[in-house]
Amino acid sequence: MSKARQDQRNAAVDDLDALAALEKKVLWLASWTIHHANHLRESVDGLKVGGHQASSASLATVMTALYFHVLRPHDRVAIKPHASPIYHAIQYLLGRQTRDRLEAFRGYNGAQSYPSRTKDGDDVDFSTGSVGLGVAQTLFSSLVQDYVRAHGLAADRPEGRMIALVGDAELDEGNIFEAILEGWKQGLRNCWWIIDYNRQSLDAVIREGLWARYEALFREFGWDVVILKYGSLLQAAFNEPGGEALRQWIDSCPNQLYSALVFQGGAAWRKRLNDDIGDQGLVTRLLERRSDDALARLMTNLAGHDLPSLIEAFGSVDHDRPTCFITYTIKGFGLPFAGHKDNHAGLMTPAQMDLFQRSMKVRPGREWDRFEGLSLPSDRLQAFLERVPFAAGGPRRQRAPRIAVPAELAVARQAVTSTQAGFGALLNELGKTHTEFTRRIVTTSPDVTVSTNLGPWVNRRGLFAREAAADTFKSERIPSTFHWEFSPKGQHIELGIAEMNLFILLSALGLTHALDGERLFPIGTLYDPFIQRGLDALNYACYQDARFILAATPSGITLAPEGGAHQSITTPLIGLAQDGLAAFEPAFVDELAVVLAWAFDYIQREGDGEVSERTWLRDVAGGSVYLRLSTRPVEQVKRTMTPALRQAIVDGAYWLREPGPNCQVAIAYAGAVAPEAIQAVGLMGEDRRDVGLLAVTSADRLNVGWTAAQRARERGLVHARSHIERLLADVPSHCGIVTVLDGHPATLAWLGAVRGHRVRPLGVEHFGQTGSIADLYRHYGIDANAIVAAAQAIAPGRPIRHLKSLP
Ligand SMILES: Cc1ncc(C[n+]2csc(CCOP(=O)(O)OP(=O)(O)O)c2C)c(N)n1
Ligand SMILES: [Mg+2]
Numbered sequence: 174m175s176k177a178r179q180d181q182r183n184a185a186v187d188d189l190d191a192l193a194a195l196e197k198k199v200l201w202l203a204s205w206t207i208h209h210a211n212h213l214r215e216s217v218d219g220l221k222v223g224g225h226q227a228s229s230a231s232l233a234t235v236m237t238a239l240y241f242h243v244l245r246p247h248d249r250v251a252i253k254p255h256a257s258p259i260y261h262a263i264q265y266l267l268g269r270q271t272r273d274r275l276e277a278f279r280g281y282n283g284a285q286s287y288p289s290r291t292k293d294g295d296d297v298d299f300s301t302g303s304v305g306l307g308v309a310q311t312l313f314s315s316l317v318q319d320y321v322r323a324h325g326l327a328a329d330r331p332e333g334r335m336i337a338l339v340g341d342a343e344l345d346e347g348n349i350f351e352a353i354l355e356g357w358k359q360g361l362r363n364c365w366w367i368i369d370y371n372r373q374s375l376d377a378v379i380r381e382g383l384w385a386r387y388e389a390l391f392r393e394f395g396w397d398v399v400i401l402k403y404g405s406l407l408q409a410a411f412n413e414p415g416g417e418a419l420r421q422w423i424d425s426c427p428n429q430l431y432s433a434l435v436f437q438g439g440a441a442w443r444k445r446l447n448d449d450i451g452d453q454g455l456v457t458r459l460l461e462r463r464s465d466d467a468l469a470r471l472m473t474n475l476a477g478h479d480l481p482s483l484i485e486a487f488g489s490v491d492h493d494r495p496t497c498f499i500t501y502t503i504k505g506f507g508l509p510f511a512g513h514k515d516n517h518a519g520l521m522t523p524a525q526m527d528l529f530q531r532s533m534k535v536r537p538g539r540e541w542d543r544f545e546g547l548s549l550p551s552d553r554l555q556a557f558l559e560r561v562p563f564a565a566g567g568p569r570r571q572r573a574p575r576i577a578v579p580a581e582l583a584v585a586r587q588a589v590t591s592t593q594a595g596f597g598a599l600l601n602e603l604g605k606t607h608t609e610f611t612r613r614i615v616t617t618s619p620d621v622t623v624s625t626n627l628g629p630w631v632n633r634r635g636l637f638a639r640e641a642a643a644d645t646f647k648s649e650r651i652p653s654t655f656h657w658e659f660s661p662k663g664q665h666i667e668l669g670i671a672e673m674n675l676f677i678l679l680s681a682l683g684l685t686h687a688l689d690g691e692r693l694f695p696i697g698t699l700y701d702p703f704i705q706r707g708l709d710a711l712n713y714a715c716y717q718d719a720r721f722i723l724a725a726t727p728s729g730i731t732l733a734p735e736g737g738a739h740q741s742i743t744t745p746l747i748g749l750a751q752d753g754l755a756a757f758e759p760a761f762v763d764e765l766a767v768v769l770a771w772a773f774d775y776i777q778r779e780g781d782g783e784v785s786e787r788t789w790l791r792d793v794a795g796g797s798v799y800l801r802l803s804t805r806p807v808e809q810v811k812r813t814m815t816p817a818l819r820q821a822i823v824d825g826a827y828w829l830r831e832p833g834p835n836c837q838v839a840i841a842y843a844g845a846v847a848p849e850a851i852q853a854v855g856l857m858g859e860d861r862r863d864v865g866l867l868a869v870t871s872a873d874r875l876n877v878g879w880t881a882a883q884r885a886r887e888r889g890l891v892h893a894r895s896h897i898e899r900l901l902a903d904v905p906s907h908c909g910i911v912t913v914l915d916g917h918p919a920t921l922a923w924l925g926a927v928r929g930h931r932v933r934p935l936g937v938e939h940f941g942q943t944g945s946i947a948d949l950y951r952h953y954g955i956d957a958n959a960i961v962a963a964a965q966a967i968a969p970g971r972p973i974r975h976l977k978s979l980p
Contacts, residue, residue, distance in 0.1 A: 186242055186484055191557035193480055194547040195266060196237040200507050201533045202262035202275070203229045205540050208526050210278040225286070227505035227516035228255035231371040231477070232338055235500060236263060238483040239336070239367075241557075246566025247333035249314060249688060251299035251307030253340045253369060254287035264295035265543070267564045272541050290687075290717045296569040298688070299717065305346025306677065306713045308366065311335035312356045313674070313681035314688065315364040315495075316666075319639055320615065323661035326691040332493075336365045341383065342374030348710065350390075351671035357394040358669065360639050362493040369477070371504040372428040375517045381428055384499050391497040401486050401500045404479030406471050415455030422450050423472075435473055435503050435512030439465025442472050473511070477502030571690035578610050578694075578773040581814075582766045588809060592802040592845075593726040595762030597626025599769055600696075604633030610694070610773070615682055617666040618698045619675045625698035625726055627665065628655050635663035672707030675699055676714050683719030683776075683797065694773055695721040701728030701801060702741035715753030715797060720776035722769070723754075726802035729915030730937055730949045731845040735804075737941035745843070745916035748799050749873045756873040758801040758914070759822070760847035761809050764870050765800070767822045772798040788824055789881035789895055790874060803845040803915075805946060824896040825875035826867055830854060833863025836908050838968035839930075841867035841921055843914040846955055850913060853960035856975040861968065865904060872920045879927055901928045909967030911935060913955050933963040 186192050207225050232253065240263045244250070252260050261284040264270035270284065274294060277283025285293045287302035299314070301307035315335040321327050343349070356364070368387065372379050388398045403411070403420075411420045423431075434441050443460060451457045463471060476482040477500040490496055505511035508529065510519045521529060530537075534546035544551040558564075584598045603611050615637075616627055638659035646653045668674050675697050682695035704711060704725055714721070730740045748756025755775065759765040778795025785792055810829070812818075821827035829851070832839050838861050842850035847868070854864050869875065878895035885893035901924070904910075909931045912921035918936030925932030937953045950956035961976045 185488075186480075187560070188553070188557050189480065191549055191554055192237065192241055194549050194554060195241055195557070196234055196480060197533065198266065198543070198547060199237050199259055199262045200230060200233040201529075201535060201546070202265060202541075203233065203258035204508065204521065204526075204529065205535075206258045206262065206275045206278045206284070208521060209276060209540075210280070210283075211520055212523055212526070214276070214280065225255050225258050226508060226521060227373075227510060227513075227519050228253070228340075229257070229259045230506045230508050230511070231369050231502040231504045232256045233259055233506065234478045234480060235338065235367060235369070235483060235502070236260065238480055238487065240267070240563050241561050242484060243487045244336075244563040245331070245333065246563060246569065247331045248563070249298040249311070249333055249335050251301055251311050251335075251337045252288050253338045253343065254301045254304065254307075255340070256338060256369075257284070257286055257288045260288050260297070261293075261295060267558060267561060269564070270295040275541070298569065300713070302716075303709055303713060304340065304343040305348045306710055308337040308339050308343060308346075308349050309352035309673070309677045309710075310680060310713075311337040311366070312352045312361060312364050312495075313678045314684070315361055316356070316359050316678070317681040317685060318363065318689065319360075320637055320666065320682075321685055321689050321691055321693070323637070323639060324612070324664075326613075327689045330689060332363055334363050334365055336367065339366050339368045340374075341368055341370050341372060342379060344368065344383075344387065345374075348671075348673040348677070351669075351674050352677065353391070353394050353396075355669055355671070355674050356495065359666075361395075361495045364495040365490075365498065366496075367498045367500055369502050370499050371477075371502040372432065373504040373514065373517070378429045378432050378514050387497070387499055395495065397490075397492075397494050397496040399486055399490075399496060399498045401476035401482060401498055403482075403501075404474035404476050405481050406474035406479070408482075410459065410471055413459050415452075415457075415459040418450050418452070418456045419446070419459065422446065429514070432504075432512040432514060436510065439467075439469035442468050473503055473506065475501035475503060478506050570687050573686035573690050573692040575777045576610050576613060576692050576694075578777075579770060582770045584762060584766055586809065587762070589806045590762055590809060591804050591806050592759055592762060592765050592800075593626050593804045594806070595765050596724055596726070596769075596800070596802055597629055598762075599766055600627065601629035601633070604630045612664075613692060614694045614696065615664050615666065616696045616698070617668055617675065617678055617682070619668045619672055619703075620670045621699055622665065622667060623655060625700070625724065627698055631665045632656050634665060635660055636665050636667050637661070637663035672699055672703045673710045674707075676707040676710035679721040679723070680710070680714035680717055680719040683714060683721040684717065686720070686777075692777065694776065696724060697721060698724045698726070700739060700741075701725035701744050702739050704741070704744050704747060708747065711754075712751065715751060718753065719797065720795065721797050722772050722776065723797065723799045724802055725799065727804040728758075728801045729803065729845065730940060730942075730953060731803050731805045731915050731946055733946045733949050734943060737943045740937075740940040742917050742937045742940050744801060745872060745914060745920040748801060749876055749920055751799070753796045754799050754873075755796055755871065755877075756799040756801065757871045758844035758916075759870050760807060760842075760844050760868065763809070763812070763814055764822050764868075765802070767814065767819050768798075768800065768870065771823045772800075788878050789885055789893055790824070790878045791881070801844065801916075805845045807845065807848055821896070822870045823874070824878065825871035825873070826869045826897065826900055828865060828900065829868040830864070830866035832865025832904050832908070834905075836863040836865050836905055837861050837970060838909045838911065838964045839865035839867060839904055840960060840964070841869055841910055841912045841924055843869040843872055843916075843921065845915050846913050846950070849950060849955065849957045849960060852957040853911075853964070856957060856961050857964055857973055859975075860971055860973045861964065864964075865908075867900065867910075869914075869921065872914075876923065897924070897927050901930065904928070904930065906930065909933065909964065911960055911963045911967060913960055915955060931967055933967045935959060935963055
């Protein structure tokens with residue numbers, strides 16, 4: 174056992190009375206915050222802020238024990254979303270949250286309803302909100318912590334525990350189980366999940382006996398399970414004469430009945446217990462020794478509301494095995510609607526709050542005073558707070574220096590190749606160089622490493638595992654293209670198929686600069702359609718401002734014979750709409766090389782520069798990057814990359830063929846349909862003059878720039894011009910634009926709104942057909958012929974001779 178662990182274990186609470194007082198205060202402040210938001214702050218929208226009071230209360234004791242005693246500065250926590258008021262209250266007591274923000278809870282710039290890394294001011298470790306994701310995030314952050322240290326990074330920072338406070342109904346989310354399985358494969362350690370076993374979900378009381386399923390499941394996957402059921406009062410009562418009967422009654426009491434009795438209180442407990450186990454003997458006397466209030470206190474003294482039991486349980490973990498604590502609690506503990514099955518959205522009425530306030534001895538007007546109503550002297554409480562280990566480390570958010578990245582990435586030119594092959598080749602080249610930058614690249618893929626072309630990179634840099642494992646095929650001298658060797662130095666994390674895990678791992682890898690003070694360059698690959706499988710986790714990663722590069726390939730219907738089920742048509746719209754993710758769909762490998770080099774810089778940006786007048790993009794803040802790639806071999810353009818072209822590719826588009834002054838029609842294409850667009854221009858050449866061909870590398874960045882420039886002009890910056898506005902400036906207004914991509918046509922349809930050009934957007938609205946690329950492009954109307962037909966329709970003139978009649 175490490176010295177730090179030993180210290181932690183041995184540390185008894187030096188002032189349990191102070192801790193108990195703070196527990197009361199935490200519950201009070203959280204309740205008052207919600208009450209203030211609902212009843213006292215002027216409501217603009219008439220919306221109630223339910224869903225917090227009862228749900229928060231069940232974790233008040235656990236979180237008091239953790240934050241004021243158990244946690245160390247390097248531990249990281251994901252908190253059940255609805256416990257956010259408790260978290261904010263604790264940070265307020267620690268001087269890390271302001272009263273203003275609490276008063277504005279759920280309001281503009283106020284403390285967030287669900288803990289948020291990006292929007293809260295009080296150093297939230299992991300955002301939560303969409304249940305299940307924060308839980309899995311702690312598991313992957315543990316794996317990443319091991320990865321970082323195995324690579325000799327963050328060597329001077331102690332290992333932390335990654336802790337999730339999990340709602341019991343939250344465990345219904347499948348992504349949690351996907352994560353548990355992956356954790357088992359990867360040798361998870363330093364991870365605690367504390368299940369708030371209040372036996373209530375949002376709608377109702379949960380199924381009986383779930384704890385036993387959880388226990389079996391966690392043990393099966395190598396976790397230690399600690400069941401925290403009875404508090405110290407109950408344990409003492411069980412030792413009294415008649416106590417054993419009481420224990421048996423509790424153990425066999427259905428959740429619904431227990432909840433109902435909690436809600437009803439002491440007299441109801443007495444009646445029920447007397448009816449069920451009253452014996453005119455020992456049990457009856459055990460009950461009679463207690464007043465109604467004392468009986469209610471006893472029967473609700475579950476371990477999750479008992480500081481000594483919690484301190485003891487957390488303190489006695491002297492190993493780094495993953496540990497699940499099934500912690501019995503009561504939803505709404507300490508509040509009037511405790512245990513009521515409808516309490517999830519329950520709010521205390523002003524009258525109930527008044528009573529509660531009196532019982533807490535909080536004088537009107539002193540509601541926000543930190544020690545108001547507590548019987549211990551303020552200086553003693555203050556001294557206790559100043560000793561709290563969690564708060565000893567200063568700001569929790571780390572900063573990592575920027576790592577120099579190459580301005581250009583080299584790759585051997587091929588006459589005909591695909592963006593996916595180019596991606597593999599670019600990474601292979603990176604794999605040959607050993608710099609501070611390349612040693613921080615980490616790739617990961619959900620069982621599609623080889624099929625997304627990461628194989629050559631992995632051959633060079635190896636797979637990551639805490640324990641080395643040789644490739645048996647290699648040691649047996651069986652020829653194979655890929656070496657599959659694991660070691661602590663490996664730079665590829667191989668995942669099982671679950672895409673949710675991929676995105677949550679990327680989220681963990683993409684936060685190391687903030688969590689561990691070390692910058693990584695995470696690159697994840699997957700098949701494009703399966704972005705949708707993990708979309709909520711991708712959104713979550715972006716919401717947390719994790720930084721990573723996503724290479725999705727193959728994509729669209731262009732994967733043709735690969736199978737109709739795998740065709741993705743909505744992903745370009747996801748790229749367009751997903752906040753925090755800059756989406757690109759290059760057609761040529763030289764474009765991809767430019768975008769990738771830019772991406773390595775972009776993912777490191779942290780808002781420390783000026784907004785660019787030239788582009789009006791959010792380039793200053795940085796973000797993550799999504800590359801939609803293709804397996805289709807395409808004839809490459811022979812050209813020298815110029816700085817201007819480089820910039821245009823990053824900004825989202827350039828004229829592959831400038832429209833002339835007499836231009837009647839222009840074609841704007843994105844991605845793998847480049848050959849069709851080029852061919853269509855050729856077919857039209859004799860009958861339409863000066864046809865322009867716009868290569869769109871990022872519909873997303875074009876769109877963001879356009880929106881930003883409009884906003885800037887509306888704010889009075891009259892000279893603001895976006896890249897697309899400049900590109901379309903010289904296109905005559907009577908000119909029609911045909912847009913085309915292998916994806917939903919809406920992705921580019923908005924180009925018509927930029928300067929009022931007529932647009933005919935081509936793309937794919939239905940999917941599922943298999944065939945050759947030619948078959949499918951014809952079927953879905955994105956082949957050269959369809960482009961020409963659209964051009965003829967939108968820009969009437971003499972008939973285009975090469976237009977075949979459409980089938
Ligand atoms: C993915 C997702 N689905 C639904 C919700 C809405 N929701 C919030 S909390 C909750 C269940 C609460 O039950 P539990 O996890 O047991 O927490 P408790 O309220 O008992 O503390 C639900 C369904 C959500 N936040 N995220
Ligand atoms: Mg619950």
